[in-house]
Amino acid sequence: MTPLQALQQTLAGEHAAVYVYGVLGGRLSSTEHPELMSRVVAAYDAHVARRDHVTARLEAAGAEPVAAEVSYELPNPARTAAQLTAVALLTEQRCANVYAQTVGSTSRADRKWAVEALVDTAVRQLGLGGRPDEFPGVREL
Amino acid sequence: MRTPPRLSRRRAVGGAAALTALVVSGCTQDGASRTGSGPSATPRSETPTQGRVPPDVTLAAAVLRDEQTMLDQVAATARRHPGLAETVSGARSTHRAHVRLLRQAVPDGARPTPPRPFRPGQVPRRPGPALAALVRAETRLSADGQRNAVRAESGSFARVLASMAAASAQQAARLADVAADRR
Numbered sequence: 001m002t003p004l005q006a007l008q009q010t011l012a013g014e015h016a017a018v019y020v021y022g023v024l025g026g027r028l029s030s031t032e033h034p035e036l037m038s039r040v041v042a043a044y045d046a047h048v049a050r051r052d053h054v055t056a057r058l059e060a061a062g063a064e065p066v067a068a069e070v071s072y073e074l075p076n077p078a079r080t081a082a083q084l085t086a087v088a089l090l091t092e093q094r095c096a097n098v099y100a101q102t103v104g105s106t107s108r109a110d111r112k113w114a115v116e117a118l119v120d121t122a123v124r125q126l127g128l129g130g131r132p133d134e135f136p137g138v139r140e141l
Numbered sequence: 142m143r144t145p146p147r148l149s150r151r152r153a154v155g156g157a158a159a160l161t162a163l164v165v166s167g168c169t170q171d172g173a174s175r176t177g178s179g180p181s182a183t184p185r186s187e188t189p190t191q192g193r194v195p196p197d198v199t200l201a202a203a204v205l206r207d208e209q210t211m212l213d214q215v216a217a218t219a220r221r222h223p224g225l226a227e228t229v230s231g232a233r234s235t236h237r238a239h240v241r242l243l244r245q246a247v248p249d250g251a252r253p254t255p256p257r258p259f260r261p262g263q264v265p266r267r268p269g270p271a272l273a274a275l276v277r278a279e280t281r282l283s284a285d286g287q288r289n290a291v292r293a294e295s296g297s298f299a300r301v302l303a304s305m306a307a308a309s310a311q312q313a314a315r316l317a318d319v320a321a322d323r324r
Contacts, residue, residue, distance in 0.1 A: 096307070103290060104300035115290045115303040119283065122307035123314045132231050132311040134238040138304040141242065 006105035007054055008066045010114070013098040014051035015068035020091045021047060023074065024084050033081050039127050040088060046124075047095075050117060057110065089128040096121045100137030197294050198251045204289060204302065205243040210256045211282050211309075212236040217259035218275055222268045228319050229275065232312045239305050246298075272320045279313035282306075 001009070021044035030037040058065040075090055076083045099121060102114035122136035135141040215233045219226040265271040286306030293299040 100300050100304055103303040104296035106296075108291070111299060112287075112291045115287050115299075115306065118303050119287060119307045119310045123310050126311060126314055126318075132235065132308065132315055134235045134308055135301070135304045136307040136311065138301060141238075141301070141304070 001101065001105045003106045003110060004058070004061060004063055006102040006114075007058055007061075007110065008063070010098055010102050011051065011054045011058065012066050013095050014047050014054060015066070016072050017047040017091050017095055018044065018051055019068065019072045020074065020087060023078065024088055027078060028081075028084060036081060036085060039124075040084075043088065043092070043124060046120065053113070085129050089125055089130050092121045092125045092128060092130070096125070096137035097139060194251055195294070197298050198247060200289055200293060200302075201243055201247045201298070202251050202253045204286070204305070205240065205247055206253045206256055207282060207285060208236050208239045208243060208305070210259070211278060212240055213256065213259040214264075214278055215275065217261050218264050218271050221261040221264040222271055225268055225272065228272070228316070231315065232275065232279065235308050235312060239308070242301070269320065269323060272316055272323070276313050276317045276320060279309045279316065283309035283313060 021040055024040050025037070025044060028037045028040060055065045074087055076086060078084055078087050096118055099114045099118040103111055103118060106114060118137050122133070125136075126132065212233065215229050215236060219229050219233065265274055283306045286302055286309060290299045290303035290306060293302055
């Protein structure tokens with residue numbers, strides 16, 4: 001995978017994450033689940049910032065940033081707090097896989113950015129019911 | 142959202158073998174090299190390094206030493222404070238897995254002198270400070286790992302180093318949570 005392809009894949013992942021967290025935020029009650037709501041808002045902000053960063057990197061490189069899909073299929077009905085939390089966790093796990101791939105396919109500033117994103121998303125998973133992993137983002141190990 | 146493929150044992154073994162081959166040969170894979178200039182960087186050709194220890198082997202040996210030191214500290218903490226053994230069991234299995242993988246990747250001749258093992262006497266007398274010392278060590282190991290991932294020549298090796306750094310960050314966060322709950 002070329003560095004540009006990796007960044008495009010990362011951007012596609014960020015589009016999906018922003019969409020998913022937007023849906024989760026709309027379905028959560030901040031009075032019933034204030035802690036989960038604050039985690040969802042923080043994650044949404046983080047992925048919006050990453051989406052904008054990668055978009056800018058691609059544009060600076062003369063590439064056409066991949067566009068977001070109209071909608072994304074959620075892995076469960078996403079109605080109860082447990083279901084919403086599971087969706088958020090799965091989103092972070094998938095982002096971790098993408099960031100790790102980007103680490104391996106880029107260099108210097110782009111790799112540093114991807115490393116930091118991987119570390120952040122790995123820690124974020126713990127607040128969403130995830131368990132520590134021996135090799136976050138690297139499924140084959 | 143697409144469903145990720147299931148992991149098979151064959152793939153897991155293949156992943157470790159691929160890492161070993163990459164680090165030992167000092168090759169670059171996946172179109173990434175430390176000397177690239179950004180997203181449009183041209184992939185470096187896969188040329189085995191001859192006549193010198195490849196930089197990634199030296200790096201892997203240093204990371205192996207640091208992971209072994211971390212593992213020794215975790216084990217010594219569990220020995221000195223049996224009440225923390227369960228708390229630190231996740232960190233223990235994580236660093237054991239890291240050490241196992243790196244041992245496969247680093248040839249015997251390139252291995253550094255093993256670190257002096259942590260002894261129970263080096264662990265703080267009270268469990269709280271002992272836990273805090275582990276959090277500091279995991280945080281430091283994660284920061285070092287992130288820097289090493291950026292330095293690595295091989296993209297595949299960088300990916301594994303970044304993952305290990307993320308694992309240490311997870312352990313630091315979890316142990317910090319436990320420490321906060323004990324206060």
